[in-house]
Amino acid sequence: MDVNEIIKPENLVYRKPTLLNDNTMHYCPGCSHGVVHKLVAEIVEEMGMMENTIAVSPVGCAVFAYNYVDVDWIQAAHGRAPAVATAAKRLNPHKLVFTYQGDGDLAAIGTAETVHACNRGENITIIFINNGIYGMTGGQMAPTTLEGMVTVTCPFGRKPELNGYPLHIGELLAKLKGTCYVTRQSVHTPAAIRKTKKAIMQGFENSMNKKGTSVIEIVSTCNTGWKMSPEKANVWMTENMFAEYPMGDLKNE
Amino acid sequence: MAKIKGAIIVNAERCKGCNLCVVACPSDVLALQPQKVNQKGYNYAYMANPDNCIGCASCGIVCPDGCIEVYKVKL
Numbered sequence: 001m002d003v004n005e006i007i008k009p010e011n012l013v014y015r016k017p018t019l020l021n022d023n024t025m026h027y028c029p030g031c032s033h034g035v036v037h038k039l040v041a042e043i044v045e046e047m048g049m050m051e052n053t054i055a056v057s058p059v060g061c062a063v064f065a066y067n068y069v070d071v072d073w074i075q076a077a078h079g080r081a082p083a084v085a086t087a088a089k090r091l092n093p094h095k096l097v098f099t100y101q102g103d104g105d106l107a108a109i110g111t112a113e114t115v116h117a118c119n120r121g122e123n124i125t126i127i128f129i130n131n132g133i134y135g136m137t138g139g140q141m142a143p144t145t146l147e148g149m150v151t152v153t154c155p156f157g158r159k160p161e162l163n164g165y166p167l168h169i170g171e172l173l174a175k176l177k178g179t180c181y182v183t184r185q186s187v188h189t190p191a192a193i194r195k196t197k198k199a200i201m202q203g204f205e206n207s208m209n210k211k212g213t214s215v216i217e218i219v220s221t222c223n224t225g226w227k228m229s230p231e232k233a234n235v236w237m238t239e240n241m242f243a244e245y246p247m248g249d250l251k252n253e
Numbered sequence: 254m255a256k257i258k259g260a261i262i263v264n265a266e267r268c269k270g271c272n273l274c275v276v277a278c279p280s281d282v283l284a285l286q287p288q289k290v291n292q293k294g295y296n297y298a299y300m301a302n303p304d305n306c307i308g309c310a311s312c313g314i315v316c317p318d319g320c321i322e323v324y325k326v327k328l
Contacts, residue, residue: 006260007324014310016319030271034317190311230271
């Protein structure tokens with residue numbers, strides 16, 4: 001059977017969601033951000049919330065997320081996305097409000113905003129991309145950097161006696177009464193991506209059902225910052241990141 | 254058992270040649286262009302063995318840039 005006979009509109013099984021527009025993303029080849037953007041676009045489309053979504057983008061690589069996903073975006077100051085999202089949700093309770101943050105944004109400079117927004121149980125969803133490094137600024141050490149991991153600001157590996165321990169922000173937030181759903185997922189295989197999609201979907205539904213804050217931590221790769229090829233970065237992540245940050249639900253109420 | 258055949262279209266200009274689809278493909282259909290590059294200079298993905306494609310959409314799901322459209326027919 002010829003390829004041209006198969007490629008017909010009625011045989012289509014998968015294509016990028018229409019909410020993800022045609023602008024070419026600025027992310028490096030193989031960056032996990034692209035997959036998560038695609039999932040967010042798919043879910044918002046499936047929920048039919050295209051006109052009723054307010055997303056808050058961070059400072060970090062995802063700062064330009066508003067160029068790619070066609071929903072309403074607010075760009076928050078560094079780390080302040082949960083505070084901005086709090087205001088957006090309280091003023092527009094019928095809108096779907098979520099933040100999209102990296103580990104430098106959420107777990108370092110924005111720890112206070114994150115912890116307090118979760119403790120207040122704001123009805124927002126926090127999508128947290130954890131790649132253990134400051135990707136945008138050139139691969140500096142982040143609070144989530146693994147012990148012994150080499151970055152440009154710890155060229156001999158992270159030492160706990162000097163730099164402290166990797167911050168488990170997921171476990172921390174799961175202890176708070178305000179959160180209803182805290183999960184840790186990844187996007188390195190088709191199966192993992194499907195699971196992550198379900199998790200984000202549940203997070204969005206929780207926020208619409210006023211159940212509290214949902215935190216979806218996505219352990220991701222930063223192949224440029226880690227100085228690896230995309231497929232090697234995925235293997236390195238499964239071998240090293242998953243040992244420190246195990247997959248699965250941390251809280252589901 | 255019904256036989257299934259698939260085919261994909263890669264948006265060559267959008268593709269960044271990250272190779273993740275090649276790794277994700279269960280039936281070794283995809284490869285990166287050995288010589289040709291797109292306007293940005295990336296060796297983009299293409300169907301090297303179109304006969305093996307089963308239309309499972311693994312490549313499309315893992316593609317970070319959403320470059321791949323997947324089609325499937327039952328024979």
